[in-house]
Amino acid sequence: MNIQKLTIFSTLEGLRNKQFTAVDLVQGCLANIKKYNDDYHVLLTVVDEDALRADAKEIDKTDYSRPLSGIPIVLKDLFSTDGLRTTAGSKVLENYTPVYDATVVRKLKEAGAIIIGKANQDAWGHGSSGENTDYKPTKNPFDPSRVPGGSSSGSAAAVALGMCLAATGTDTGSSVRLPAAFCNLVGLKPTYGRVSRYGIIAMASSFDTIGHMTKTVYDNALICEVTAGKDAFDGTTADIPVPKYTAHLGKTLSGVKVGIPKEYFEIKGTDPRISDLTRKALDALAALGAQILDISLPHTNVAMECYYILVPSEVSSNLARFDGVRYGGGRDTFGAEAKRRIMIGTYALSSGYYDAFYKTASKVRTLIKKDFDDAFTKVDVIVAPSSPTLPFKIGEKSNDPLAMYLSDIFVCPVNIAGIPTLNVPCGFIEKLPVGIQLIGPQWSEEKLFSIGNAYELHTNHRD
Amino acid sequence: MSASLTFSDSLHIAKLANLLIKDEEIPLLASQLSAILNFVGKLQELPSSGVAETSQVTGLVNVYREDEIDKSRMLSQKDALGNAKATHDGFFVVPAVL
Numbered sequence: 001m002n003i004q005k006l007t008i009f010s011t012l013e014g015l016r017n018k019q020f021t022a023v024d025l026v027q028g029c030l031a032n033i034k035k036y037n038d039d040y041h042v043l044l045t046v047v048d049e050d051a052l053r054a055d056a057k058e059i060d061k062t063d064y065s066r067p068l069s070g071i072p073i074v075l076k077d078l079f080s081t082d083g084l085r086t087t088a089g090s091k092v093l094e095n096y097t098p099v100y101d102a103t104v105v106r107k108l109k110e111a112g113a114i115i116i117g118k119a120n121q122d123a124w125g126h127g128s129s130g131e132n133t134d135y136k137p138t139k140n141p142f143d144p145s146r147v148p149g150g151s152s153s154g155s156a157a158a159v160a161l162g163m164c165l166a167a168t169g170t171d172t173g174s175s176v177r178l179p180a181a182f183c184n185l186v187g188l189k190p191t192y193g194r195v196s197r198y199g200i201i202a203m204a205s206s207f208d209t210i211g212h213m214t215k216t217v218y219d220n221a222l223i224c225e226v227t228a229g230k231d232a233f234d235g236t237t238a239d240i241p242v243p244k245y246t247a248h249l250g251k252t253l254s255g256v257k258v259g260i261p262k263e264y265f266e267i268k269g270t271d272p273r274i275s276d277l278t279r280k281a282l283d284a285l286a287a288l289g290a291q292i293l294d295i296s297l298p299h300t301n302v303a304m305e306c307y308y309i310l311v312p313s314e315v316s317s318n319l320a321r322f323d324g325v326r327y328g329g330g331r332d333t334f335g336a337e338a339k340r341r342i343m344i345g346t347y348a349l350s351s352g353y354y355d356a357f358y359k360t361a362s363k364v365r366t367l368i369k370k371d372f373d374d375a376f377t378k379v380d381v382i383v384a385p386s387s388p389t390l391p392f393k394i395g396e397k398s399n400d401p402l403a404m405y406l407s408d409i410f411v412c413p414v415n416i417a418g419i420p421t422l423n424v425p426c427g428f429i430e431k432l433p434v435g436i437q438l439i440g441p442q443w444s445e446e447k448l449f450s451i452g453n454a455y456e457l458h459t460n461h462r463d
Numbered sequence: 464m465s466a467s468l469t470f471s472d473s474l475h476i477a478k479l480a481n482l483l484i485k486d487e488e489i490p491l492l493a494s495q496l497s498a499i500l501n502f503v504g505k506l507q508e509l510p511s512s513g514v515a516e517t518s519q520v521t522g523l524v525n526v527y528r529e530d531e532i533d534k535s536r537m538l539s540q541k542d543a544l545g546n547a548k549a550t551h552d553g554f555f556v557v558p559a560v561l
Contacts, residue, residue: 350479
């Protein structure tokens, strides 16, 4: 079984036509885990092999009629899994085993997915490269001297290395889109409130979104049909029906208005070759019938400042509960980046600094959100690069936290506004993958999948 | 506002955050935190008076549920103590606070 060549779509077809079995798929994933995991540090926990084969055998007794019957999936290690160790990439939770499944995990299992294991990540989701893991950092499958992007680093590498057919991630600032871009995958950051956060270890509660990575837009839309929707266990999920996203693919782009934010092309430090590839992607969208329009997001230059006040503030609050009293390690087990973020947040919320930092940033959040609201009165989607640079070298930015933060300049503003974004591969530079983002208004996943699918079929950058 | 954290500022923040920071960690940490705070502090130059604050983006308000027992929201005592390092008669053993 060559898992690296399979999509979920082709796999379901193969299972339903009896070309192979779910047991074959599990064996294929396990073979790649044996082959790559020790070198690439992708998975922190792998489900017991006999249990996996038993799961697969049960599914092989069915007619594979469920949406994800027999599909092997890897979960980021922030997702609570009943009876399966969940570390958040941190030594604090090195020996923690949840006693319940996150809502998304329950839904994936009910849809027939087979959970293969738990992926490495920047501890607690804090990072853009995967290097802030408290374990060994994941390497980029396209060049092992480089980072795979983070924080969902192991999730992206697991899909690219054929350890699964899809992997979940969380996106608070970049954490699904950047690894998807750096590993040539389609990655969704859904609208805030579209997918339940219940059972997923919180980073910044008003920013966290629950996404996933796949090889194609179709596969991505299919998983979103399973994971999205209101959850009684998460009061921030909206009671808005979930469209059948896969039914809206294959539409023409004629009449679609695509905005290019001029500020995004003025950002210093952007690799000019990435700007060129982004313009080529816009040309392709135009050739498909889209109308390309210039727009402005005037507060882009303060988005990172706003993000790095509000997010650490929420981080310091969420991580306050990890005191090692009832379970887990003590606060001395936090890694360096978690300590930095807790302290920045504590400072921004402390008496005498709250107004100047937290309150000011909350106001700027209003302005940034309004920038996007205004833009979407003129265009349907916004297109931007996903990263200003190619995947960087392991160690290149790890001693300079601020430089690491700025790798997220194209991705963070979206989380401030809570809107959805899809990363789609747009080509290679020096054999390294590059991605573009399709950014839409709240609840516009359907449109993003439709445009992403048309672009993907037209350009076919995957092969 | 330019922020340059001193040794004692760093210790104070660590104490507020319930973090134990070793003396030898402080110089690097103070310089990294100062750089980040100086960067984010630029926000104060932006005129934002009269702008309302945003703390959530869904627009949902007051999401309630019926105040009744829902077993699907409950853990058994055994499960709740499943990861505890020390238990006694079905309780967590915690450090004394007095």
